[in-house]
Amino acid sequence: MNVAVVAGPDLDARLRVYRMMLEARRFEESAHQLFLEGLVKGTTHLGIGQEAVAAGFAAAMRADDLTFCTYRGHNHTLLRDAPPGRLMSELLGRSEGVCGGKGGSMHLTWAPTGAMGSYAIVGAHLPIAVGAAWAAVERGTGQVAVCFFGDGTTNIGAFHEALNLAVVWDLPVVFVCENNLYMEYTPIGSVTAVENPAADRAAAYGLEGLLVDGNDPDAMYETASDALARARRGKGPSLIEAITYRHGGHSRADPGTYRPDEEVRQWLARDPIPMYRARLADAGASEEQLGGIDQSVELWIEAAVEEAKAAPEPSVDSIATEVWADGGSQWRN
Amino acid sequence: MAELITYREAVARALAQEMERDPNVYLIGEDVAAAGGVFKTTPGLLERFGERRVRDTPISEEAIIGAVMGAAMNGLRPVAEIMFSDFLATCWDLVANQIAKTRYMTDGQVALPLVIRTANGGGVRFGAQHSQSLENWAMSVPGLKVVAPSTPKDVIALLAASVRDPDPVIFFEHKGLFASRGEVPDGELVGQLGEASVVRSGPDATILALAAMVPKALQAADELSAQGIEATVVDLRCLVPLDTRTILSAVADTGRVFTVEENPRLCGWGAEVVSIIAEEAFYDLDSPVVRITTDHIPLPASDILEDATIPSVTRIVDTVTRSLD
Numbered sequence: 001m002n003v004a005v006v007a008g009p010d011l012d013a014r015l016r017v018y019r020m021m022l023e024a025r026r027f028e029e030s031a032h033q034l035f036l037e038g039l040v041k042g043t044t045h046l047g048i049g050q051e052a053v054a055a056g057f058a059a060a061m062r063a064d065d066l067t068f069c070t071y072r073g074h075n076h077t078l079l080r081d082a083p084p085g086r087l088m089s090e091l092l093g094r095s096e097g098v099c100g101g102k103g104g105s106m107h108l109t110w111a112p113t114g115a116m117g118s119y120a121i122v123g124a125h126l127p128i129a130v131g132a133a134w135a136a137v138e139r140g141t142g143q144v145a146v147c148f149f150g151d152g153t154t155n156i157g158a159f160h161e162a163l164n165l166a167v168v169w170d171l172p173v174v175f176v177c178e179n180n181l182y183m184e185y186t187p188i189g190s191v192t193a194v195e196n197p198a199a200d201r202a203a204a205y206g207l208e209g210l211l212v213d214g215n216d217p218d219a220m221y222e223t224a225s226d227a228l229a230r231a232r233r234g235k236g237p238s239l240i241e242a243i244t245y246r247h248g249g250h251s252r253a254d255p256g257t258y259r260p261d262e263e264v265r266q267w268l269a270r271d272p273i274p275m276y277r278a279r280l281a282d283a284g285a286s287e288e289q290l291g292g293i294d295q296s297v298e299l300w301i302e303a304a305v306e307e308a309k310a311a312p313e314p315s316v317d318s319i320a321t322e323v324w325a326d327g328g329s330q331w332r333n
Numbered sequence: 334m335a336e337l338i339t340y341r342e343a344v345a346r347a348l349a350q351e352m353e354r355d356p357n358v359y360l361i362g363e364d365v366a367a368a369g370g371v372f373k374t375t376p377g378l379l380e381r382f383g384e385r386r387v388r389d390t391p392i393s394e395e396a397i398i399g400a401v402m403g404a405a406m407n408g409l410r411p412v413a414e415i416m417f418s419d420f421l422a423t424c425w426d427l428v429a430n431q432i433a434k435t436r437y438m439t440d441g442q443v444a445l446p447l448v449i450r451t452a453n454g455g456g457v458r459f460g461a462q463h464s465q466s467l468e469n470w471a472m473s474v475p476g477l478k479v480v481a482p483s484t485p486k487d488v489i490a491l492l493a494a495s496v497r498d499p500d501p502v503i504f505f506e507h508k509g510l511f512a513s514r515g516e517v518p519d520g521e522l523v524g525q526l527g528e529a530s531v532v533r534s535g536p537d538a539t540i541l542a543l544a545a546m547v548p549k550a551l552q553a554a555d556e557l558s559a560q561g562i563e564a565t566v567v568d569l570r571c572l573v574p575l576d577t578r579t580i581l582s583a584v585a586d587t588g589r590v591f592t593v594e595e596n597p598r599l600c601g602w603g604a605e606v607v608s609i610i611a612e613e614a615f616y617d618l619d620s621p622v623v624r625i626t627t628d629h630i631p632l633p634a635s636d637i638l639e640d641a642t643i644p645s646v647t648r649i650v651d652t653v654t655r656s657l658d
């Protein structure tokens with residue numbers, strides 16, 4: 001029998017993961033800056049500090065695998081190869097935005113590469129990911145659906161319904177709880193019956209409770225590879241809890257002052273990006289290689305921001321389009 | 334050739350027709366497979382199409398609706414059954430926030446060709462949580478097509494059209510009609526969404542009705558005929574898309590309009606239809622439009638009380654005659 005052995009990524013692959021995390025970080029910093037300038041309207045929920053989860057998974061996924069994420073979904077959509085300028089344009093509500101300005105920050109979607117949507121009603125996308133995985137099985141595509149959600153999401157009913165059905169139907173779906181210790185402004189521990197909101201509940205679905213360091217992209221990559229391979233072998237779903245932290249507030253300009261200073265300090269010291277940079281240097285990456293990536297990402301983000309700022313505003317003619325598959329919005333004759 | 338079948342048999346016939354035609358059509362729901370459905374609308378499908386395509390689910394309405402949504406995104410044309418339409422309240426996020434809005438919010442990147450079938454309506458003494466007529470919930474959400482047939486033939490034709498439609502359709506099957514019979518022609522039947530049907534013609538009044546109110550409107554029209562009042566009866570069949578052309582032309586022909594609605598009074602489909610008539614056909618009217626609806630109350634269970642609540646043939650006849658006096 002041909003047992004797939006997941007090889008650890010080589011240095012080149014790890015440098016790519018480093019680059020992915022850095023791109024995500026710069027994207028979010030720019031999004032925040034543009035929000036403060038009033039160019040990004042409404043709201044943003046940034047993934048700064050949580051990049052290792054998105055990068056580890058995106059690096060391990062197959063090109064046709066499907067990603068489902070939350071309103072905190074910029075990292076996930078970007079790292080599934082959505083065009084950065086068009087993502088930023090969407091945040092600015094421009095016509096070139098991936099959703100033509102109809103989605104906004106909380107609804108980034110780029111179906112051509114399998115970023116199947118950012119969902120802003122807590123828990124909704126878990127059963128949707130289950131359905132995508134069900135179709136993958138029936139059509140024999142070998143795809144896996146990966147569903148990212150927060151710690152707070154484990155307390156809504158859809159979590160339970162989705163996990164149970166995924167297991168009963170043995171579906172290729174990987175549930176990834178990004179435990180950043182808070183649901184909005186409330187510490188998750190104060191509203192949850194168990195210490196580890198996802199891992200401690202895995203047993204209820206006959207699953208193994210998997211806890212992983214969500215600030216370590218190598219660990220994330222390995223965990224992702226295992227779960228994806230397991231799903232592709234027909235062994236059904238996995239439930240992974242990645243412990244991580246958002247550096248900023250929940251959304252918009254939230255300063256996050258409800259968090260103890262010492263806790264914030266400790267987590268900032270565990271920033272996944274400098275930690276990984278140092279690790280790769282130890283593993284033999286030259287300063288030239290790493291610095292080259294750093295510089296190239298600066299140019300990359302400048303280009304994305306410029307593209308978005310230069311993108312035209314949407315025409316109001318687009319308002320009544322794409323309600324229906326015929327492209328229009330007619331509800332009567 | 335034609336055959337007399339029941340409304341509930343028509344559901345299974347339509348699903349079989351579509352599952353035979355397209356291997357991507359799947360059916361899931363609580364008790365739909367081995368048991369053939371709580372209302373026996375899906376018997377024989379498991380045996381015919383196998384356990385992969387006809388599948389029982391746990392009591393997880395959010396998972397059922399989420400599953401058909403995700404599957405529709407990824408290449409299937411799934412059909413979900415929600416046992417009673419009242420249970421839509423438990424998965425309304427998936428229906429109204431997700432399914433209805435996803436194409437629009439993604440600017441057309443994601444198509445959702447799916448059908449949610451559900452047993453709707455009252456008259457069966459189930460009480461307020463198993464009897465509601467909820468088509469107006471669906472009608473009020475942009476992005477959902479809404480179908481509610483009144484005859485076995487329309488069940489087949491419109492369920493087939495719903496399965497083939499590229500957009501999400503909520504298909505309301507009326508509990509009170511499951512045992513009713515009607516003629517259906519042999520062979521494949523496919524209808525067109527958004528076409529009302531003029532089921533009776535007369536110059537004196539137009540009665541607009543939907544689902545179980547259609548046979549009542551027809552019976553009322555017969556009784557009115559005995560009094561010398563000849564009414565047109567229009568079966569709307571679909572609320573979205575809405576066939577305003579047929580409605581407005583009936584208004585122009587008769588000058589008097591009555592809606593017969595099973596839903597509670599406020600924001601029933603008739604309110605929307607009447608507002609369209611007021612805006613676009615006001616000068617065709619010979620008298621005020623009258624809505625005949627269930628009172629704005631939860632439905633009671635007792636047969637005496639329920640019958641006095643839902644519009645009856647007598648109430649339709651009395652309302653029309655009083656108005657024409």
Ligand SMILES: Cc1ncc(C[n+]2csc(CCOP(=O)(O)OP(=O)(O)O)c2C)c(N)n1
Binds near residue numbers: 070149151154250
């Ligand atoms: C059903 C629902 N309830 C409440 C909210 C408001 N809300 C938005 S984000 C959020 C916190 C979610 O926390 P978590 O799942 O931990 O994700 P995180 O924001 O930490 O990534 C809440 C309560 C919502 N969007 N949907």
Ligand SMILES: [Mg+2]
Binds near residue numbers: 180184
């Ligand atoms: Mg959280």
